[in-house]
Structures are given as C-alpha cells and as structure tokens.
Amino acid sequence: MFRGALWLLAGRGYVGRGLSTRSGGSTPDWTEKVSEIKKKIQSALPGGPWDPLYDTSHLPPEHSDVVIVGGGVLGLSVAYWLKRLEKPRGAIKVLVVDRDHTYSQASTGLSVGGIRQQFSLPENIQLSLFSVDFLRNINEYLAVVDDPPLDVQFNPSGYLLLASEKGAAIMESNVKVQRQEGAKVCLMSPEQLQNKFPWINTDGVALASYGFITSSSRMQTSSGKEMTLKRIHEVHVKMDHSLEYQPVECALVINAAGAWSGQVAELAGIGKGPPGTLEGTKLPVEPRKRYVYFWHCPEGPGLETPFMADTSGAYFRREGLGHNYLGGCSPTEEEEPDPGNLEVDHDFFQDKVWPHLAHRVPAFQSLKVRSAWAGYYDYNTFDQNGVVGPHPLVVNMYFATGFSGHGLQQAPAVGRAVAEMVLEGQFQTINLSSLLFSRFYLGEKVEERNII
Amino acid sequence: MGETTWRTETPVQQPASTARHSLHLVAPIWNLGTSGIRGLSSAVTPEGNQRKGRMLLQFLTDRFYDVEALRGYLFQKQVSKVHKENRSSTGIKKQYGPYIAGAYFVLKQGGAVKFQGKEWIRSTEHGYSPLQLLSFQAVPIEAVDASDCAINYEGLDNLLALKELQSLLLQRCPHVDDWCLSRLHQLANSLQELSLAGCPRISERGLACLHHLQNLRRLDISDLPAVSNPGLTQILVEEMLPRCEVLGAEWAQGLKLGPEEQSRDTASPIPA
Numbered sequence A: 001m002f003r004g005a006l007w008l009l010a011g012r013g014y015v016g017r018g019l020s021t022r023s024g025g026s027t028p029d030w031t032e033k034v035s036e037i038k039k040k041i042q043s044a045l046p047g048g049p050w051d052p053l054y055d056t057s058h059l060p061p062e063h064s065d066v067v068i069v070g071g072g073v074l075g076l077s078v079a080y081w082l083k084r085l086e087k088p089r090g091a092i093k094v095l096v097v098d099r100d101h102t103y104s105q106a107s108t109g110l111s112v113g114g115i116r117q118q119f120s121l122p123e124n125i126q127l128s129l130f131s132v133d134f135l136r137n138i139n140e141y142l143a144v145v146d147d148p149p150l151d152v153q154f155n156p157s158g159y160l161l162l163a164s165e166k167g168a169a170i171m172e173s174n175v176k177v178q179r180q181e182g183a184k185v186c187l188m189s190p191e192q193l194q195n196k197f198p199w200i201n202t203d204g205v206a207l208a209s210y211g212f213i214t215s216s217s218r219m220q221t222s223s224g225k226e227m228t229l230k231r232i233h234e235v236h237v238k239m240d241h242s243l244e245y246q247p248v249e250c251a252l253v254i255n256a257a258g259a260w261s262g263q264v265a266e267l268a269g270i271g272k273g274p275p276g277t278l279e280g281t282k283l284p285v286e287p288r289k290r291y292v293y294f295w296h297c298p299e300g301p302g303l304e305t306p307f308m309a310d311t312s313g314a315y316f317r318r319e320g321l322g323h324n325y326l327g328g329c330s331p332t333e334e335e336e337p338d339p340g341n342l343e344v345d346h347d348f349f350q351d352k353v354w355p356h357l358a359h360r361v362p363a364f365q366s367l368k369v370r371s372a373w374a375g376y377y378d379y380n381t382f383d384q385n386g387v388v389g390p391h392p393l394v395v396n397m398y399f400a401t402g403f404s405g406h407g408l409q410q411a412p413a414v415g416r417a418v419a420e421m422v423l424e425g426q427f428q429t430i431n432l433s434s435l436l437f438s439r440f441y442l443g444e445k446v447e448e449r450n451i452i
Numbered sequence B: 001m002g003e004t005t006w007r008t009e010t011p012v013q014q015p016a017s018t019a020r021h022s023l024h025l026v027a028p029i030w031n032l033g034t035s036g037i038r039g040l041s042s043a044v045t046p047e048g049n050q051r052k053g054r055m056l057l058q059f060l061t062d063r064f065y066d067v068e069a070l071r072g073y074l075f076q077k078q079v080s081k082v083h084k085e086n087r088s089s090t091g092i093k094k095q096y097g098p099y100i101a102g103a104y105f106v107l108k109q110g111g112a113v114k115f116q117g118k119e120w121i122r123s124t125e126h127g128y129s130p131l132q133l134l135s136f137q138a139v140p141i142e143a144v145d146a147s148d149c150a151i152n153y154e155g156l157d158n159l160l161a162l163k164e165l166q167s168l169l170l171q172r173c174p175h176v177d178d179w180c181l182s183r184l185h186q187l188a189n190s191l192q193e194l195s196l197a198g199c200p201r202i203s204e205r206g207l208a209c210l211h212h213l214q215n216l217r218r219l220d221i222s223d224l225p226a227v228s229n230p231g232l233t234q235i236l237v238e239e240m241l242p243r244c245e246v247l248g249a250e251w252a253q254g255l256k257l258g259p260e261e262q263s264r265d266t267a268s269p270i271p272a
Helices: A002-020 A028-046 A073-085 A122-136 A137-142 A165-181 A190-196 A260-265 A347-362 A407-424 A440-442 B019-026 B048-063 B065-085 B090-096 B098-109 B129-138 B156-160 B178-187 B204-212 B230-240
Strands: A063-069 A093-096 A157-162 A183-190 A205-212 A234-238 A243-257 A285-296 A308-310 A314-319 A324-327 A368-381 A387-390 A397-401 B111-116 B120-122 B141-145 B168-169 B194-197 B218-221 B246-247
Touching: A063 A073, A073 A093, A073 A137, A073 A397, A073 A407, A093 A440, A122 A137, A122 A165, A122 A387, A122 A407, A122 A440, A137 B065, A157 A165, A165 A183, A165 A205, A165 B129, A183 A407, A190 A205, A243 A260, A243 A407, A260 A285, A260 A397, A314 A347, A324 A347, A324 A397, A347 B178, B048 B065, B090 B098, B098 B120, B098 B129, B098 B141, B098 B156, B156 B178, B178 B204, B204 B230, B230 B246
Parallel strands: A063 A093, A063 A243, A157 A308, A243 A397, B141 B168, B168 B194, B194 B218, B218 B246
Antiparallel strands: A157 A205, A183 A205, A234 A243, A285 A324, A285 A368, A308 A314, A314 A324, A387 A397, B111 B120, B111 B141
C-alpha cells in the first residue's frame, strides 16, 4: 500500500511536469527526488545505521576495537596486519583516523623513498629485510582479484654508503653485523669504487659499502612504588571544518601519528608528572623539517646509479629515464630549520648540499634545480630509533612511531610487529623488545650509527 | 562501485596455440588487466560469450562475499602453484652437486640445458629421462634456455649456483621481474649472453641492475612491454654496458620523421 502511494505520487508528479514543461531537465529532477526519498526510507528501516534524529553516516562508528591515530604508512600497515593476522575472520574492528585526508603534510608522501639494509642495529636490519620481502611479494599480500597487478615502481639498484677515514672502522663493524643478519653488502676500496662507478670522485673516501637489495624473512627466534595505571576509554574524533565530534569507544589506541605523535601522546596524559619518573617521561618524538630537491643534470651518472649517501651526509638518487635526480642533506643540530611550516629554503641547497654533491660527483657541477619540497621526520630526539609497543602506564596505548627518517622503509615489518604485540601479546617474528617505550625512562639509548 | 571498466580479459581455459597465447595460459593472473601490458592483448580478442562471462563474474564478485572469497582462494592457489614449481631441491643439490640440481630444475620446468662440451638437452625430446643427467655429475653447465618457463625469484637460486654459466635465455618468462634481475649480479664473472625478450614484468628499473654484468657481450631486450620508453632505454643501457652488444628496440622507434626523411627511412642503417 505504501509502495502504491509512492508510485501514485511519482506518477502524478511526472505527468504534471510532462504537461507543464517539456524541457529535458525535468526527468533528472524527478529521479533525484526519488533517490532522496529512497535514502530516507532506507535509513529509517531496520538494517541500516538507524538514528531517528539525524543521519550520522559521515561520522565514524561509535564503537571500535582498535583506533589507529594516524593514517600514514605505519598506521595503515598496522591496520593491514591486524586484519591479516586476526584468527577468526572479521573478529577485530579497526578504525584509522587521520586529520588530513589529502596527506599534504604527511611524511609518507613526501619522503625520498630509499630503502636499505645498512644499519648498525640488528633489529633495524631485520625490519628492512622483511620490508623488502613484503615489497617484492606485494601482490601476494595486497592484490585484489579483478584489479591489475600492483607495481611499486621499485628501483633495485642498491645503496651506496661512503665513509671517510674516521668512519671507516665503524662501517666495517656495521657490515659485519649486516652480513650476520643476512643482508648482502659488499665493501669496496676507492679504486674498486672508481672502476665500478667512474663518475664518482673518490677524494676523501676511505671505504664504501654497497648494499644489494636482499629480501629474506627469517624467524627469530624483564621498587615497591605505587603507580596508577590509566586506560583510554574513548577517542573523540573531531570532524573536519565543523564542530561535530564522535566519541569512539575503543579497547586499544595505536599512536602512529608520525611527526605529531608527541602531541597525541600528551593528549593521553603521557608525560604529565614530575620529571624523572615514569609518569613524567614524555614521548620524545617531534617534527623535524627536511628538504628534498629535484634537479636535472644531463651529464649526470647513468642508469646504474645507486642511492648514494656521501661522507658529508648528502644523499641523492636517480629518478626515471631522463637524468633527473632527487636528493638532500640532513642539517646539523645547530642548523635545524623551524618545523612550523613546510617552506623550502633554497639557500640551504646552494650552501650545504650542492658543494658536497659537486665534490663527490663532478658532473653535478652544472645542474638545474627543477623543484623542491619539504617534509617532516618524526624525529626521536632520544636515540633516533623507532618506538614500538605498549606504554607501561597507559595500558592500552601502543606506539608505532619515531623512526626518524626510516619509517617508510620499515613500515610493513613494524606493522606486523605491532599487530603481533596486540594479538598475541609478544613479538613473534622479529624481536623488537629493545625498542619499547620503557627505554626512555631507564635511559638506555639504542643508537643507530647510520642515520641520514 | 558504479563504474567498473570492462577490460578485455583472457580466460584460463584458452588452448596454447602460439607462443603469445602460451604466455596468457601460464600467467592468467597478469593478464586480468591490460593496463600494464601493451601490445600483447591487442592480438587476442575474446569472443562475445567469454566477455559476457567475465562481466557476470565481476558483477557477482562485487555483490557477494562468497564469490569474492572463492575467487580469492583460487587466486591464492595459482600463486602457490608457481611457488611449488620453484621449490629448490636441496636434497639433490647436496647429493649430486649444483650442476645436476640446476639441470634437473630447468628440465622439470620445461626448458633446455647445455653442459660443457655436450649437446642441448630438452625435456620434450624423445628419449629424455632424468637419470641420464647423472652421468654429467662434475660437468659444468654453460648454457640454460628457460624460455617460457615459470621461473621466479626463488627458483633463480638454482641457476645462481651455476658459476660457469655463459648464456642464459629467459625469453617470455611471465614471472621474471626486476627483482630477479637484481640477483643476476652473482653470475657476473661468467655470464656473456643474456636474453630477456618478451618478459612482461621487466621494466627499465630492472635493466639498471644489469650493470654489474661486466662480462656480458650480448643482451637482448626487445619486446619488453613494461618498459616505458624502449628507444631511450636502449641508449641508456648501451651507455651503461659499453662492451656489450644490445639488441632490442631501434633507437629511432617512436620518433616522428620529417617528410623529407621518410623517403630515406628504408635506406638508413638500423643498429642491430
């Protein structure tokens, strides 16, 4: 009877319109109105998200098992692995929240995109090895049945690190650790380097380590003071450009907010307490601005150019077939630019990056900068290595942040580690217990000697 | 999910009639979309019935979880089939040595092997049996023809152990991609001839890894559909490997000739 009434209304409206106006625009209006009416009826009928007062389909749900704050590569990686490793299908509801869906300031999209296994910490090497394995087999993990296969556009040209006299001993010991963990690295003297890459000027280079892209996935296989444990019950998700917010009740919160993880942690009350105590230990992750420059050099190194990191800290890689290169340099502590905005300082390139590049690769003496951009490192001021795992006091906040410039390369493996921590309670495949939050309170620095 | 473009897709049951059709048979996964593969699918036009079947399947997948799960399961089965074929036989390697293991692997996949001083052995030949390999225990392999085989990154382990390999033919292999090329540096001392013609997954980024192969004298990179700019890539590869003869796209491919040069086109020498 209801349906009949609807048809009658619609039919009468159609006939009425048809008689009065014979323009072509009348029929679309009618179909729009019908679809609007259908939508309203559907929201009132059982089965949909029913709210008699207003339509909340644009807001996040009211309940979710895990809320991941931060939708960059680490947040999405944790979300993927949580769904992939959950035992019964559909067991966990995961909500990923990001404050900017255009990712205009997110470090993920602005990164230079290098991946290497030449670290000094064994955990870092293992993370990179698995991440390369993930990228290689990305179609097994992420392919959708009817879509074309994914192409990551990966350049397996290897990673070349140069060391001067001072750094040569450190590089040798690093290479030993890397080989032990299974990475394929080859050490070269300046003569061998000159033979292999004739466009390099080996002045000042004592040793070079060239890392082939290896892919492997190995299994690997502890004060009677009173502490108050806290729990996060709700996450208030505020919508863009409006005063609406949705309190999402959740069991776990994962802080993958990148450069802004410190602020998110403060919202949860981490660091509010007398300094020197566990309550007063803040999450030492803050945004640091880094510049990336894109230039063109017609006489530059050829197709075989690896990702090269110079002794001075300047690095570059080739992009595409057209003699275009991307690169930059990390500033020293005194020269740190203000992270308030993402404005690019072109003088930095002239004074600090170009001289080193031109010294190392004479062909770069004549180059033309095409464009430049700036992005944030989620810089861990304590020891420049990531923070993974739960917070000791705020029991349901997990961290997956602070990777200071090597987050993108380790994201798949870190996502898996955090998902294992959430689902099983401990790390199953790669043991990252040295990267837990408690090291900030205990003062145990886990230093990485190869930070670019 | 309103707009889904209906792509020309080749179904699994197509008989292998020509070399190009066999490519589709071996790698149906990679031919579900034609966006990355140019030129190969244009030669194959599916009939009306098959196209309608594909459209119906896609319609059902979009709307029913069961159909989606079933198709996902079949997809995973195809992937694991390729993995199974590329298992490395460590038992054979330990007992008979790397040459026999490598030869057994290649012949199992359907390729051909040439031991030093002997003739080519093909698995499809009349009278071939794996036991005749046992007589060649200490003889190194000098050439491998793995064309049209389903060899992938893991399977390459067997070939990388052959330290005296001089010629490697990987034509039209559907699973050989840039990552596989990045492993070939282990054969740099001995490899003199390499052919990658017709591999659908190799792009110019993989070709950049070939610069480690300094002893290479002949390289064939013709007909690589995933390479974005064949002429320019050929020039860059020739620069990268100065002592190597690179066969492939003519460098003038894609360039538009002016009117007065068109008449001279047939007479101009094209580098082979």
